[in-house]
Amino acid sequence: MHSAKLFILLVASSFALPAAAQRAARSNYVVRGQLTNAPAGTWVYVTDYLTGQHVPLDSATTDSKGRFRIRGQVAAPGTYNLRVKGQDRTAGLALAPGSRLRVRGDAASLWSTGEVTGSAEAVSLATMNREHARILAHVDALAQRRQTTTDTATLRQIGQEWDTSFAALTAASLRVARQSSYVAPFVAASFLSGNGANVAFLDSATSRYAQQWPASPYTKQLLHYQAMRRATTIGQLAPEINLPTPDGRPLPLSSLRGKYVLVDFWASWCGPCRQENAVLVRTYQQFRPKGFEVYGVSADSKPEAWLAAIRQDGLLWPQVLDVPSATSVASTVYNIYAYPTSFLLDPQGRIIAKDFRGDALAQKLGELLP
Known part of the structure; x- marks a missing residue:
């Protein structure tokens, strides 16, 4: 019996060892890394966040000194994340076949403390992440200050610091996006594509x-953004929209041809949108008899909030609902990044024109529909 058990163990080990060797x-x-605030047994993961959710690729646990080693495989150079179980914030990882990276940081705040070495790409990404974290911490502090004061001078100063902070955030991203690195498309798609001021840079960078x-998923995202921008420039035929109205029936945008139409992307939760609604109601009442119409497209996930806002603001024009998602009209057709x-x-x-505020629309319609 003893000999039989020994034989089974030897046979099992003869398969296990080659399997481990094959994985290696x-x-x-x-x-490899060492983290503070990571007791023995803390799980550390390399994840892919391309879909908007962390998909674990490989993992390991820390020892008593917070050390870990993760081995894995990537098919091509790409941008991934190092995540500690139970923590939302991650450290960016620039990984390529052959990468040998070292990480140090606080497990409770990897995004702001993670230092990654081992390649120029890894260093630039980690440096940018820490700079972003520092700037956004200051922005959070400014937001809290703004809620606690009504002093005009103080609010003006906060506004100036706010603008300076976001300019610094953009500058930190641009430094990486300008590099000849596989990290550059990721940074451009993730941190620069949502700002209309970066359009000229993005068009040039996307071509590069x-x-x-060409195989980077972020390059493909940027090419898609570029195509959407070009499809919605002045002079282009507006892409079709066919979404449900409050009664559930779809209303094609093209059904309003023959009139001057304002396609208004808004939402019940958007403060500036609600303020503009009051002005738009006056403009609509003035110019509707002359051949003006509005096609409201709401980015609301809760239909009841959408309908309540329509009633409260007295919106008299056709409305359709574009529930926010990865496939919404706003995000996949019109490249909407702000409301x-x-x-x-x-x-x-x-x-023929875009983005009116205040009485600018009424002035334009006064020229078109005297």
């Missing part, structure tokens, strides 16, 4: 990324 052979990157890193956003169409459905 398949690994093409190694991430398409040559250098409110509006497009004025001529009677043929072509875009």
Whole structure:
């Protein structure tokens, strides 16, 4: 019996050892690190966040000194995350076949403390992450100060610091996005594509990324953003929208041809949108008899909030609901990154102007519909 058990163990080990060797052979990157506030047994993961959720790729646990080693495999250079179980914030990882990275930081705040070495790409990404964390911590402090004061001078100063902080945030991102690195498309898509002031840079950079890193999913995202921007420039026929109205029936945007139409992207939760609604109601009442219409597109996830806002603001024009998602019209067709956003169409459905505030729309319509 003893001999039989020994034989079974020997046979099992003869399969287990080659399997372990095969896993090691398949690994093409190694991430070693030491974390504070990470007692023995703390799980550390390398994750992929491309879909908007952390998908674990490989993992390891820390020893009594907070040390860990993760082996894994990536098919191509890419940007991933190092995540500690139970923590929302992560440290960015620039990984490529052959990467040998070292990480140090506080397990409770990897985003702001994580230092990564081992490649130029890894260093630049981690440095940018720490700079972003520092700037956004200051922005949070400014937001708290703004809620506790009504002093005009103080509010003006806070506003100036706010603008300076976001300019610094953009500058930190641009430094990496300008590099000839596979991290550059990730930074451009994640941190620069939501700001209309970066359009000229993004158009130029996207063309370069398409040559250098054509397989990068972030290059593909940027090419899609570029196509959406070009499809919604002045002079283009506005892309079709066909979404449900409050009674559940779809209303095509094209059904309003023959009038000047303002396509108004708004939401019940958007303070500036609600303020603009009061002005838009006056403009609508003045110019509707002359051939003006509004097509409201709401980015509300709660229909009841949408309907309540329509009633409260007295919105008299056609409304459709574009529930926020990865497939919404706002995000996949019109490249909306801020609310409110509006497009004025001529009677043929072509875009002739964008983004009116205050009485600017009434002035424009006064020229078009005297």
